[in-house]
Every structure is written in structure tokens, then in C-alpha cells.
Amino acid sequence: MTDDKEAAGGRPEAIKAVPVRHPGRWLGGAVVLVLVAMFVHFLLTSKALEWSEQWKYLFSAPVLKGVRNTVWLTIAAMVGGVVLGIILALMRLSANPLLRGAAWGYLWFFRGTPLYTQLLIWGAIGTLFPTVGVGIPFGPEFATWKTQELVNAAIAASLGLILNEAAYMAEIVRAGILSVDEGQQEAASALGMSKMQTMRRIVLPQAMRVIVPPTGNESISMLKNTSLVAAVPYSELTFTAQTIYASTYKIIPMLVMACLWYLLISSVMMVGQYYLERYYSKGTSKGAEARQRLRFRGGGGGQ
Amino acid sequence: MTDLSKGPAPESGGLMVKAEKVHKSFGRLEVLKGIDLEVRPGEVMCVVGPSGSGKSTFLRCINHLEKINAGRLWVNGHLVGYRESGGKLYELRDREVAAQRREIGMVFQRFNLFPHMTALENVMEAPCRVKKQPKAEVRERAVALLTRVGLGDKVHNYPSQLSGGQQQRVAIARALAMEPALMLFDEPTSALDPELVGEVLETMKQLALDGMTMVVVTHEMGFAREVGDSLVFMDGGVVVEEGTPREVLANPQHRRTQDFLSKVL
Numbered sequence: 001m002t003d004d005k006e007a008a009g010g011r012p013e014a015i016k017a018v019p020v021r022h023p024g025r026w027l028g029g030a031v032v033l034v035l036v037a038m039f040v041h042f043l044l045t046s047k048a049l050e051w052s053e054q055w056k057y058l059f060s061a062p063v064l065k066g067v068r069n070t071v072w073l074t075i076a077a078m079v080g081g082v083v084l085g086i087i088l089a090l091m092r093l094s095a096n097p098l099l100r101g102a103a104w105g106y107l108w109f110f111r112g113t114p115l116y117t118q119l120l121i122w123g124a125i126g127t128l129f130p131t132v133g134v135g136i137p138f139g140p141e142f143a144t145w146k147t148q149e150l151v152n153a154a155i156a157a158s159l160g161l162i163l164n165e166a167a168y169m170a171e172i173v174r175a176g177i178l179s180v181d182e183g184q185q186e187a188a189s190a191l192g193m194s195k196m197q198t199m200r201r202i203v204l205p206q207a208m209r210v211i212v213p214p215t216g217n218e219s220i221s222m223l224k225n226t227s228l229v230a231a232v233p234y235s236e237l238t239f240t241a242q243t244i245y246a247s248t249y250k251i252i253p254m255l256v257m258a259c260l261w262y263l264l265i266s267s268v269m270m271v272g273q274y275y276l277e278r279y280y281s282k283g284t285s286k287g288a289e290a291r292q293r294l295r296f297r298g299g300g301g302g303q
Numbered sequence: 304m305t306d307l308s309k310g311p312a313p314e315s316g317g318l319m320v321k322a323e324k325v326h327k328s329f330g331r332l333e334v335l336k337g338i339d340l341e342v343r344p345g346e347v348m349c350v351v352g353p354s355g356s357g358k359s360t361f362l363r364c365i366n367h368l369e370k371i372n373a374g375r376l377w378v379n380g381h382l383v384g385y386r387e388s389g390g391k392l393y394e395l396r397d398r399e400v401a402a403q404r405r406e407i408g409m410v411f412q413r414f415n416l417f418p419h420m421t422a423l424e425n426v427m428e429a430p431c432r433v434k435k436q437p438k439a440e441v442r443e444r445a446v447a448l449l450t451r452v453g454l455g456d457k458v459h460n461y462p463s464q465l466s467g468g469q470q471q472r473v474a475i476a477r478a479l480a481m482e483p484a485l486m487l488f489d490e491p492t493s494a495l496d497p498e499l500v501g502e503v504l505e506t507m508k509q510l511a512l513d514g515m516t517m518v519v520v521t522h523e524m525g526f527a528r529e530v531g532d533s534l535v536f537m538d539g540g541v542v543v544e545e546g547t548p549r550e551v552l553a554n555p556q557h558r559r560t561q562d563f564l565s566k567v568l
Contacts, residue, residue: 187415187474190366191429191481192405195397201432205419283419283461 050253057244058257066240067261073158073226073236074265078219080162085169090199092174103170110167115160119231122160125151157226157234165222172214176207208280216273220266237261319344319379319485319516320365326373327360334360336540337374342485342533347517349527349548352537353563358520361537362487365518366407367400379406379484405433408478412490414470416462422449422473423458426480434481441480448476452506468499472506479510486510488519504530524568528552536560 043049057063091103110118121128126148135141151159180203188198227238235243241254248254320342327335334357342348350358363369364376367384376383384400386393395403416425426445430436449458452472454465462470471491478486488507492500504526511517511530521527527534527548534548536557544551544560552568555561 181415183411183413183415184417186368187409187411187417189368189401190404190407190409190411191477192401192433193429194401194433197432201428202417206417283463 048252049256050250053248053250053253054257054260057254058260062240062244063237063257063261066235066237067265069154069234069236070223070226070261071265073161073229073234074219074223076158077161077165077222077226078215080158081165081169081218081222082173082215084162084166085173086204088166088170089173089177092170093177107167107170110164115164115225116228116231118164119157119160119228122151122156123153123232125156153232153234157229157232160229160232161222161225165218168218169215172211172218173207176209176211177203179210180206205280209277209284212273212277212280216269216276219273220269223266223269224262317344317380318342318377319346320518321377322361322365322374323376324374325361325364325371325376327357327364327369327371334540335364335371338537338540338542340535340542340545342516342518344484344516345514346532347511347515347519347530348533348535349531350518350520350535350537351522351524351527351563351567352543356537357540358537359489362409362489362518362520365485365487366404366409368409378403401433405429405481406484408481408483408486410471410474410478410486410488410491412493414462414467414474414494416470416474416477418462421459421461422454422465422476425462425473426477429477430480445476445480448479449473451509452476453502466499467495468502471495471503475503475506475510484516486515486517488517488521490520490522492521492523522567524552524564536563538563 088103088106091099092107094100094103126146129147131144132147132150133141133144135143184202184206185198188202193201226236229236230239230242233239237258241258245251245254318341320340322338322340325335325338326333336357338357338361340348340361350361352358360369364371365378365383370384381403383403384395386395386399416422417428420428423442423445426448427438427441430441430444431438446455446458449455452475454469454472454476457465457469457473462473465473475491491507492503495503500523504523507517507519507526508530519526519531531548534546534551535542536544536551536555536559538559544555544557551560552564555564
């Protein structure tokens with residue numbers, strides 16, 4: 001220690017004690033190290049993984065197309081799910097009991113049945129609703145289409161994911177809105193802001209702090225749930241991997257390759273989530289500091 | 304302003320606020336049991352009373368945050384929340400209620416600043432979004448208002464970076480930005496640390512000196528005596544006593560007023 005001199009001047013000597021030994025920690029660390037070594041050894045030497053086979057397909061045209069489909073399905077499902085989820089959340093918070101009841105019924109169905117089963121139904125939607133049309137309910141139709149022609153596999157897959165996701169997003173958005181202090185709406189009302197303005201400018205931006213983290217989780221879940229659209233059937237990453245190993249019989253290499261792609265995309269999403277959370281922490285002590293730093297770095301902008 | 308210039312309202316006879324037998328119940332609990340009050344333009348009325356006396360509720364009725372159950376309430380000559388025609392009352396639409404509220408500024412006990420906006424953005428929000436005034440003009444006025452309440456150097460701070468007293472002064476500036484004819488204060492200093500109360504009261508005093516009509520629910524008897532033109536003592540949902548602050552504070556007539564004042568003075 002450096003304060004031996006101070007000790008002479010009345011301050012007692014700094015404590016030098018024998019630390020408590022933690023043999024358990026050392027043992028646990030050793031076990032983990034051995035397991036990691038075994039795993040790395042397995043990755044490097046296993047014949048089943050066939051890295052060269054994976055490399056051959058990793059950037060092949062069909063795999064890239066599968067990745068593209070997975071990515072756009074995830075984005076479409078989340079964007080659609082969030083928009084429909086906000087509408088459902090507002091319906092659940094509405095003063096109108098019919099709107100509340102309808103939203104509750106929607107949630108009851110879409111959360112109460114498996115996504116896979118819902119997607120199977122979307123695959124057979126033409127049997128459930130042979131035609132779709134525009135007209136007067138229970139009255140004449142002005143225009144009619146065959147469902148089979150209107151709803152192709154891509155539309156069925158994305159609708160299936162959107163409608164399911166909306167049910168979960170509705171609860172997340174509702175929790176977010178309820179988390180905002182009631183005084184905020186009163187203050188906005190007292191200033192003469194309309195209900196819409198209050199919701200859009202005051203309540204939702206604050207609700208976002210509560211909404212964003214679970215929505216990030218939902219997005220990452222969605223990335224993986226897109227693999228279920230094989231039920232429709234619609235071809236995305238996992239389905240593509242299956243198609244390839246159906247002819248090459250390289251089952252494990254293709255599935256591991258699909259995992260690598262999923263890991264890459266979800267990693268990118270986690271980075272995005274970090275920045276989104278930081279953006280919506282505006283005004284909290286943490287967020288404000290971050291913004292102040294940015295402003296100074298940006299040469300005193302903001303004015 | 305906008306919708307409020309529809310025809311005269313002889314019932315309120317040039318008063319800023321006129322309350323006639325105002326009743327308000329929450330479920331079976333009757334909180335206001337017939338309030339009759341008049342506030343003249345330019346008057347500063349302080350409302351005091353024990354908690355649960357209905358004073359905050361009455362204040363919230365004035366800008367229709369609470370709907371009254373019976374009686375009549377006029378602000379600046381306009382019936383609050385309703386339109387009377389052919390002897391019948393019609394509820395106003397949300398849009399019309401919002402238009403009425405633009406004339407009335409309100410300051411809350413817990414400030415209720417928008418935490419995701421800077422002080423400047425808080426003040427600019429309503430004039431920009433509600434009155435749709437040009438942003439540059441609003442900004443200039445907002446900076447002037449914040450300077451007036453002594454926060455010219457804090458315009459870019461978020462509420463979380465301000466003390467309670469500073470937040471409340473931003474809240475006052477935010478209400479003033481809408482250029483209201485009437486300001487309502489709901490226990491504006493009750494949530495503040497004692498050493499921060501003075502700066503808020505000073506801001507309110509300046510506002511009173513500038514001629515603003517104010518209704519202030521407060522426990523600050525010193526403020527009521529110094530700044531108030533009238534003092535109203537409420538208890539149990541009725542106005543027990545009313546007069547100039549000097550009269551009421553020095554020489555309360557009613558037993559309940561005497562009891563209350565003996566506890567707070």
C-alpha cells in the first residue's frame with residue numbers, strides 16, 4: 001500500500017489480511033474450462049459437422065433466398081404486429097365495452113391456440129373461406145375473388161405471423177400505456193391537447209420505455225418463429241436447409257449452417273435493440289446524460 | 304379564444320369564474336355540496352381548507368377535468384363543458400372542451416412536466432401542436448417565458464435534471480405559453496422541499512402583479528395574506544367563509560375556520 005507515510009501521521013495502517021479462500025470457485029472454473037475445451041475440440045475435429053459442406057452452401061443462392069425470406073417475414077410480422085397491437089391495446093383501454101370485448105376475444109383466440117396450428121389453417125385458408133369479396137354484410141357483394149388466388153403462400157405466412165404477434169404486442173403496449181402516470185394525460189388535457197395528440201405526443205413516447213425491451217425479445221422470438229411457416233408451406237431459412245439435405249443427406253451440416261445464420265441476424269437485432277432503448281430513455285437520468293454527451297461532442301448543437 | 308367568442312353570456316356578468324350551486328359526487332360520495340363563488344378578472348383568489356374539503360376537486364371542475372353533477376359553472380362567460388340551448392344542456396364534444404381549456408392554464412401539485420421533453424420543448428408543445436403557431440415564434444416566446452421565471456439558463460435541461468422548484472416554474476411557464484385568461488394552481492408548493500417553496504411563490508406573486516386572474520388552492524397562508532385579493536375557506540364540500548385574506552385570517556367568524564386556522568397558523 002502507498003499510505004505507509006500517512007500511517008505515521010496518525011492514520012492507522014491499511015488493513016492487510018489474508019483473503020478468504022474460495023476453493024469452490026476454482027473448482028467450478030476448472031470444470032467450465034474443461035467443458036469449453038471439450039466443446040472446441042469437438043467443433044474442430046467432429047466429422048459430422050462437415051464445415052466444408054456448410055461453407056459450400058452458406059452463401060449459395062437458395063440459402064440466401066431463404067435468409068431473405070426469413071428477414072422480411074420477421075420485419076413484416078413485427079411491423080404489422082406492432083401496428084395491430086397498438087390498435088388492439090387502445091381497444092382494450094377503450095370506454096366502449098364492445099370494443100373492449102372484441103379485443104379480448106381476439107386475444108383469447110390468438111393466444112389460446114398454437115402458432116403452428118394457426119399457420120396450418122392459413123395454409124388451408126382457401127377451404128375455410130373459398131372466396132373473399134367487398135359488399136354489404138349479409139347483403140350483396142360488389143366484387144368477389146377466389147381466396148386461393150388472392151392469398152399466396154407469402155401473404156398467408158405473413159398474415160399468420162402478424163395476427164398472432166398482434167395479440168402479444170397488444171398486451172405489451174397496454175402495459176406500457178398503463179405505466180405512464182395519469183398526471184401526464186391530465187397535464188396534456190389541461191393544455192387543450194386532443195386525445196389523439198396526447199396519445200401520440202405524450203403517452204406513447206413515454207410508454208415506449210416500457211414497450212421497447214419486451215418488443216426486442218418478441219422480435220428475436222419472431223426471427224425464430226418464422227421457421228414455423230413451413231406449415232403453410234412457405235420457404236424460408238430452415239425450410240431451405242431441409243430442402244437441401246433432403247437431396248444431399250447432409251442433415252447436421254445444413255441445420256448448423258441455418259443456426260449460424262439465425263445467430264448472425266439475432267446478434268444484429270440485439271445491437272439495434274440497445275440503441276433503440278437508449279433513444280427512448282430520453283429524459284431519464286441515464287438517457288439525458290448520454291444525450292448531453294452527444295450534444296457536446298456534436299459541437300453544441302441542439303439550438 | 305377560438306370557439307369561445309360565441310355570443311354573450313349574461314348570466315356570468317363580466318366575471319372570470321362564476322359558480323352557482325356546483326355539486327360533484329364520486330359514486331355515492333358527495334364531494335362538493337353546492338359551491339357558489341365569483342372570481343373577477345384580475346382577482347387572485349386563494350382557496351384553503353383541510354384535506355378532503357373538496358377544494359382541489361372544485362379547481363378541477365373549473366377546467367372540466369371533473370364533470371359537475373349539478374349547478375352551473377361559467378368561465379369567461381362560457382358554460383364549462385356544456386352548451387345551453389332552448390332550455391336544454393348539451394355536452395360539448397372533446398374538441399370543444401379542449402378549446403375551452405386553452406383559455407385556462409393549470410399548475411399541478413406534482414408538476415406533471417413531460418419527462419421526455421426538455422424544459423423548452425415542454426413549454427413549446429401546446430402552442431405548436433394545439434394552436435399550430437409557427438415554431439420560431441413559439442420558441443422565442445418560450446425562451447422569454449422561461450427567462451421570466453428565472454430559468455433562462457436551463458432551457459435545454461430535462462425535468463429530471465431540475466429541482467422541484469425549477470420544475471414547478473417550468474410548469475408555470477408551460478401554462479402561460481398558451482396565453483390563458485385564467486390560471487389555476489392546485490397546491491403548487493405542497494410537493495416541494497421547504498427551501499424551494501419561496502422561488503415558486505415569488506414567481507406566482509410576479510404573475511399576480513402582472514394582473515393575471517388566479518385561483519390558488521394552497522396551504523401557504525403567508526402567500527394568501529400578501530398576494531390574495533380574496534380568501535375562501537372550504538370544509539366538507541361547502542364554502543364556509545369568504546372575505547379578504549386579512550379579515551378571514553385575523554378575524555374568522557366560523558367555528559370551523561377558527562379550528563382550521565389555529566392548526567395551520
